[in-house]
Amino acid sequence: MTLTAPPAARPAAGGPDLTRAALSGRRRFTNHLATAVIWFAVLLAVIPLALVTYTVIAKGGGVMSLSFLNEDIPNSYRREGGGMGPAIVGTLLITGMAALMAIPLGVFGAIYLNEYGKQRPLARIIRLMADVMTGVPSIVMGLFIYISWVLLVGEFTGFAGALALACLMLPVVIRSSEEMLRLVPDELRQASMALGARKWKTTLTVVLPAAISGITSGSLLAVARAAGETAPIIIVTGIVFSPNWNLFDGSNTALPAQIFRNASTSFPAAQDRAWGAALTLIVIVLGFTIIARFISSRFAIKER
Amino acid sequence: MASNDTNLTTRPSVAVHAPGTTVSGADSADSSVMQLRDVSVYYGSYEAVRGTTMPIQQNQVTAMIGPSGCGKSTVLRALNRMNDPIPGARVSGDVLFHGQDLYAKDIDPIQVRRRIGMVFQKPNPFPKSIYDNVAYGLRINGIKGRLDDHVEEALTKAALWDEVKDKLRKSALALSGGQQQRLCIARTIAVKPEVILMDEPCSALDPIATAKIEDLIFELTNDYTIVIVTHNMQQAARVSHYTAFFTAEVDEAQERHGRLVEFSQTGKLFTNPADKRTEDYITGRFG
Numbered sequence: 358m359t360l361t362a363p364p365a366a367r368p369a370a371g372g373p374d375l376t377r378a379a380l381s382g383r384r385r386f387t388n389h390l391a392t393a394v395i396w397f398a399v400l401l402a403v404i405p406l407a408l409v410t411y412t413v414i415a416k417g418g419g420v421m422s423l424s425f426l427n428e429d430i431p432n433s434y435r436r437e438g439g440g441m442g443p444a445i446v447g448t449l450l451i452t453g454m455a456a457l458m459a460i461p462l463g464v465f466g467a468i469y470l471n472e473y474g475k476q477r478p479l480a481r482i483i484r485l486m487a488d489v490m491t492g493v494p495s496i497v498m499g500l501f502i503y504i505s506w507v508l509l510v511g512e513f514t515g516f517a518g519a520l521a522l523a524c525l526m527l528p529v530v531i532r533s534s535e536e537m538l539r540l541v542p543d544e545l546r547q548a549s550m551a552l553g554a555r556k557w558k559t560t561l562t563v564v565l566p567a568a569i570s571g572i573t574s575g576s577l578l579a580v581a582r583a584a585g586e587t588a589p590i591i592i593v594t595g596i597v598f599s600p601n602w603n604l605f606d607g608s609n610t611a612l613p614a615q616i617f618r619n620a621s622t623s624f625p626a627a628q629d630r631a632w633g634a635a636l637t638l639i640v641i642v643l644g645f646t647i648i649a650r651f652i653s654s655r656f657a658i659k660e661r
Numbered sequence: 662m663a664s665n666d667t668n669l670t671t672r673p674s675v676a677v678h679a680p681g682t683t684v685s686g687a688d689s690a691d692s693s694v695m696q697l698r699d700v701s702v703y704y705g706s707y708e709a710v711r712g713t714t715m716p717i718q719q720n721q722v723t724a725m726i727g728p729s730g731c732g733k734s735t736v737l738r739a740l741n742r743m744n745d746p747i748p749g750a751r752v753s754g755d756v757l758f759h760g761q762d763l764y765a766k767d768i769d770p771i772q773v774r775r776r777i778g779m780v781f782q783k784p785n786p787f788p789k790s791i792y793d794n795v796a797y798g799l800r801i802n803g804i805k806g807r808l809d810d811h812v813e814e815a816l817t818k819a820a821l822w823d824e825v826k827d828k829l830r831k832s833a834l835a836l837s838g839g840q841q842q843r844l845c846i847a848r849t850i851a852v853k854p855e856v857i858l859m860d861e862p863c864s865a866l867d868p869i870a871t872a873k874i875e876d877l878i879f880e881l882t883n884d885y886t887i888v889i890v891t892h893n894m895q896q897a898a899r900v901s902h903y904t905a906f907f908t909a910e911v912d913e914a915q916e917r918h919g920r921l922v923e924f925s926q927t928g929k930l931f932t933n934p935a936d937k938r939t940e941d942y943i944t945g946r947f948g
Contacts, residue, residue, distance in 0.1 A: 544785035548845070551743065552798040552852055553775030562801070567788055 410639075417636030420629045426637065429599045430610070434619065434627040441634045444615040446600040448641065451515050451611055452584045454604055455522035460576045462523075463530025467572075470531070471538040472560050484535075490528040498524050499589030506593070513595025515609030521589035526579045533575030537568040570656035577649035581642045587613035612638040694719040694856060694886050695740065696757040702735050705749035709735050710919040712754070715905055717856065722878060722887045724897035724927065727907035728942070732919020733890045736907070737858050740888065741777035742770040758856075775802060778854035782861040784841035786833035786848075791825050794833045794844055798852040811851060818884075819847035820877050839870025846877065850885065857881065859889040863896065875900050894943055897927065904930045906939045 377385070428440030466483070474480025502521040507513060541564050549559040565572075595608030596618070612634045619631035693716035700713045710732035717723050717740075725733040735744070742763060744750040756763045763773050786794050795812045804811065812829075816822040821843040825836070833844055842862060849857055859878070863871040878887055878900050891897050897904050904927045909917050923930060923939045934940045 542785070544781060544783060545787060547743065547779075547781065548785045548787065548848075549797070549801075550746075551741065551774055551779035551781075552801065552848065553771050554798075554801045555771055558801050562797070563787055 413632065413635050413639060416629075417632035417634075420633040421636060425633055430597075430615065430630075431626075432598045434622045434624045437626045439630065441612065441615060441630065441637060443597055443600040444610050444612045444634060445637060445641075446602065447515060447518075447594070447597075447609045447611040448584060448613075448638070450602070450604055451518045451590070451594070451609065452522060452580055454516065454519035455526060455583055456576070456580045458519065459523040459526035459530055459579070463527050463576070464534050464572060466527075466531045467534030467538055468560060468565075470535050472556070472564065484532075487528040487531045490524075491532065493525075494588075495521075495525055495586050496588035496592070499592035502589065502593050513593060513608040514606065515594055515601065515604035517593035518590050518609065518611065519604060521593055522583040522586055525586060525589070526583050529579040529582070530576050533579070534568075534572045537571035537575060538564060540571070541567045570653040573656065574649040574653040577645050577652070581645040581649075584642055584645065585613055585638060587617050590614040591617065612641070692719040693717060694759065696755070696760075697736070697740075698755040698757065700736065700739060700752060700754035700756055702732065702739050702744065703749075703751040703753070704747065707916070708918055710739075710907075713921045715921060715924045717886060717888055718903060719886050720882050720884075721902040722882055722889060722900050723903045723905065724901035725888065725890045725905045725907060726892075726894055726897045726942075727919075727922075728909065729892075730917065730919070731907040731909045733905075733907045734860055735919065736921075737860055737888060737890050738779075740856070740858055741774050741779055743774075743779060745770055775852060776854050777856040777858060778849040778852065779858045779860065780842070780845050780849055780862050783865050784838055784845055786836070786841050786844050788832065788834060790830045791833050791836070791844060792829040795847050795851050798848055802852055815847040815851035816844075818850055818881070819843045820873065820880070821847055837870070839866050839873060842866060842870070842874060843877065846874075846881075850881070854885070856886045856888065859887065861890050861892060864892060871896070894931075898931050901927045903927060906930065906934075906936075906942065908938055908942065 425440040426445060427442050428438070430441065430443055431437075431439035466487075470480050470484060474483070498521050502517055502524070506520055507517050510517075545563050545567060546559055549563045550556075554562070590611045591614045594610060594614070596610050596614070597608050601607055601609045616631045616634045616638070619627040619634065622628070695717035697713050697715050697717075700710070701708055702710045713736055715723075725737060727733050738744045739752050739756060740763075744752070752764050758773070758777065761768070787797060789797070792812055795815050796808050799808055799811050813822060813826075816825060821840060824840060825831075825844075833841065836844060842865075846857075846862075863874050866874065875896065878889065881887060889897075889901065903924065905924045906922045907919055908922050910920050911917055923934060923936045925935070930939065931943055934943065940946075
């Protein structure tokens with residue numbers, strides 16, 4: 358009796374041949390071709406990503422230093438040195454304020470749409486308007502805030518920029534949060550209802566916790582997008598060269614606006630600053646994204 | 662719970678009927694806790710179930726059996742107003758609980774569901790810890806302090822305590838299907854309802870888990886009244902004291918309606934059915 362029979366390379370007579378060699382030539386060719394096409398597409402997609410990252414780091418890395426993050430913006434494009442301190446302060450304050458306004462409002466709106474409004478006419482109209490608002494170009498939103506707020510209070514402020522960014526974020530937050538709430542199974546709502554929970558209690562203690570990780574990451578991605586908006590900032594916040602910590606008094610500035618202004622001059626010093634600002638902005642947005650990932654995995658429903 | 666009286670209106674308690682009083686009527690001179698009188702359930706203009714009249718006896722198991730689409734789940738859900746959120750759903754006739762019509766204008770459906778709990782077909786624990794699942798109902802009902810004792814009591818009654826006592830803080834989703842269903846039962850009995858409605862509680866479970874739940878149902882009749890919908894006739898015969906047989910009928914207008922065909926003690930319904938349709942169904946000659 359042999360315990361270690363050699364593995365049969367060929368099937369016994371009459372059994373099916375399961376080796377690759379048994380496939381027809383045409384099928385083997387199609388398989389290889391499809392794999393090759395997919396790899397080619399991946400490489401093609403990676404090229405712009407890698408080039409953008411490389412260029413920004415190569416050109417912006419040169420001016421990057423602690424003083425670049427700290428110092429005031431020179432009030433002449435021609436001048437060497439200086440930094441992007443005021444723009445970093447502006448970006449963080451303005452997007453922070455915009456998030457503070459848009460996220461709670463958007464989440465409450467989503468709760469109305471998914472838990473209360475459902476398919477009622479009002480809910481359908483709101484949903485349609487949110488979709489339309491998602492498509493409004495940011496420059497139009499900037500002009501809207503200029504007319505309805507800046508002209509009203511009579512000065513450029515960081516708050517006006519925050520308002521414009523909040524208007525841009527709101528529909529995104531509403532729709533992404535609604536999607537997340539929709540993924541919460543109805544069985545959970547029914548279970549809560551059968552225990553004698555009122556609707557608001559069910560929403561607050563069962564539905565929201567089940568959707569919170571998706572809502573958080575969706576909202577932070579909206580914040581990250583808004584942080585890169587240029588047009589509304591240029592139109593409604595004006596410009597400053599030293600940090601303005603007060604959003605409600607006086608002009609302000611932000612990184613995207615500084616990139617635009619500095620890059621569109623012909624002075625090498627200004628162009629270097631633009632690259633540095635671009636690198637800073639990318640790092641800030643990357644930070645938001647990492648926070649979003651972290652929070653959503655932290656709050657994710659644990660299976661164990 | 663604020664109090665144990667059975668007044669379900671939103672107004673402060675004014676005893677309409679003392680607990681346990683039976684409703685006037687020929688067929689209710691017994692210990693029925695609920696009464697259905699000519700109950701029809703509509704979805705929009707469609708009459709899903711027509712004219713159901715039956716009692717639900719206290720501390721007994723009442724089973725509802727019948728083919729798919731005969732309206733037994735619809736009737737069950739009408740007993741604690743779980744159909745309310747469905748647009749167009751409407752109930753006519755009287756669903757009486759201790760003599761109060763559950764569909765009267767001033768009845769608060771939340772109060773109804775606190776006293777008439779429900780266990781669903783698919784185990785649906787909250788994505789929280791085992792402990793929090795059981796404590797949830799207690800918390801929303803404002804029961805403070807000694808939560809641990811209440812949770813242990815409910816889990817013990819649901820025959821789950823020994824299996825989970827060392828992992829109360831673990832996610833309920835890590836439990837097996839049968840354990841999840843017993844957790845859902847524990848969650849329901851934690852708020853101490855009078856009546857527990859069960860909508861095919863074993864249909865997603867294997868035979869061993871099913872046997873455990875059936876034993877549990879028997880145990881629970883010491884404290885609770887149980888109404889169970891099941892596809893499984895053997896299950897109805899094993900666990901219930903009373904059985905209601907529903908079927909679907911097509912009327913003159915070619916519309917299907919669920920109808921209650923026969924209601925009687927389980928032993929009688931299965932050995933000596935009064936109606937030909939019941940006999941055909943339980944002997945497998947249905948259809």
